[in-house]
Amino acid sequence: MTRKIIHIDMDCYFAAVEMRDFPELQDKPIAVGGRSDRRGVISTCNYAARKFGVRSAMSSYQALKLCPQLVLVPGRMHVYKTVSTQIQQIFQRYSDLIEPLSLDEAFIDVTDCQQHHGSATLIAQAIRADIYNETGLTASAGVAPIKFLAKIASDLNKPNGQYVITPEDIPTFIKTLPLKKIPGVGKVTAEKLSALGLETCEDVQQYPSHKLLAAFGKFGSVLLERANGIDPREISNNRVRKSVGVETTLAKDIFTLAQCHQVLPQLIQELDNRINRSAKDRGIHKQVVKLKFNDFKQTTIEQRSDEISVNVFYQLLEQALTRSHGRGIRLIGVSVGLAEQSEKKLQTKSVTQLDLQF
Structure with missing residues (x-):
């Protein structure tokens, strides 16, 4: 049976909570978590700050050079955790199969959900509406039959949007998908793939599989599956700390x-x-x-x-x-x-x- 998986990703979560609680920050570029010296590191920034090139994991020093008017806000983790619990409770109205990835994102399997005529697209819209009405925050969603495509899709219509990949869409969508978009393909792996002339999933589909396995070992098998639109992983709500x-x-x-x-x-x-x-x-x-x-x-x-x-x-x-x-x-x-x-x-x-x- 084809599964229906939703990936919910809150929009600039920590920064969004700060703008909600302190309206005077609404129209300003803000970043959460970094001190103003060279040692501070940005945890999250809003979209106004991102226009200047500010991003997560950047030093505060560098962020302020890019955006001198940037407002640095100390994090309030206890608040973020409380709001995250609210959001998780909304998910539970639609499914028991929930896999949290962090405070601000989760997979939800709605295959057996009968609400909204069983439409994953409509369920995702309803979840996002509930989140906004009850927390004042926006979320983006990706809908797909498999996990990794749902995660990729949630990033394609940000902020406050959603993107749907149907089973029929997968072959066409996968062909032109850049390999660096696949979860697990970091900068080093992407460079190694590029050196082999592999930039898209279609490139991997046409590349000799034994050479890919020789170059990347166990991850080569995963890459072959993803490049062919295969992801057998089920939603796991029993995540084990590693x-x-x-x-x-x-x-x-x-x-x-x-x-x-x-x-x-x-x-x-x-x-x-x-x-x-x-x-x-x-x-x-x-x-x-x-x-x-x-x-x-x-x-x-x-x-x-x-x-x-x-x-x-x-x-x-x-x-x-x-x-x-x-x-x-x-x-x-x-x-x-x-x-x-x-x-x-x-x-x-x-x-x-x-x-x-x-």
Whole structure:
């Protein structure tokens, strides 16, 4: 049976909540989350700010250079979570099959929904109307028979619009779809595909599959499916957390291993606290260290491990630092990959039981 999947994506969510609650911000370019110094990072910005080139994950310093009149607003996560709960409750009126992706987006399977004559198009319109009437916020929607196309479609008529891809539309829509639009195809993968002369899904359809698999491994199989309009994934409302991590953006760039060693113990302790709060019954399968340099490029290095070892974090940090090539470090992060819940649970030592003085 053909499924009917809706992807709802709120429009500039954090910024939209701020403009709703503070009407004086309505006609101004605003950004949420960044301090005005070089260390602040933009979480979300409204469409007025985007016209100047401001975007998420950009430093506040750079954003203010692009848009000197930009208004920086501190985030209010507790408010965003409360409103997100309201929106989730609206989804539940139409389906029990809901897969939240974040506070501001979710997949909804409405295949068995009988409201609005079972029309996914009309249901998406109704959901968006309910959201606006009850929260004052706008949402965009994508409607398709498969998940990845629904997600792509929700971005095609923003803001406050929707786009429908019917089963009959898929072959034509897929042919000209740029590969970089497929979820999971990041900048590096897109460049690698481009180097092989692959820009669109039609290019992949005509490319020898064995060469694609040789070049991209497991992801090559996924890419073959997506390029042919195949996505067998069902809506999952039992999402399992795959990792826990913490990171800190430093007030000033640091350059030496000794300086990094001063930052690491507090990060590891905070990581341990988070694991105890959200994943204390889960085993781990790897440890990871992340560094972001002062040119905003970043590196990660990981090692397989079935219990948290402080020594491993220090070793990974030292290895990662060799990739700095003289660049200053502006962010340090540590994380662990969580073992599957179906696997035998492993006893992870609490960091508090370990010697933080490496």
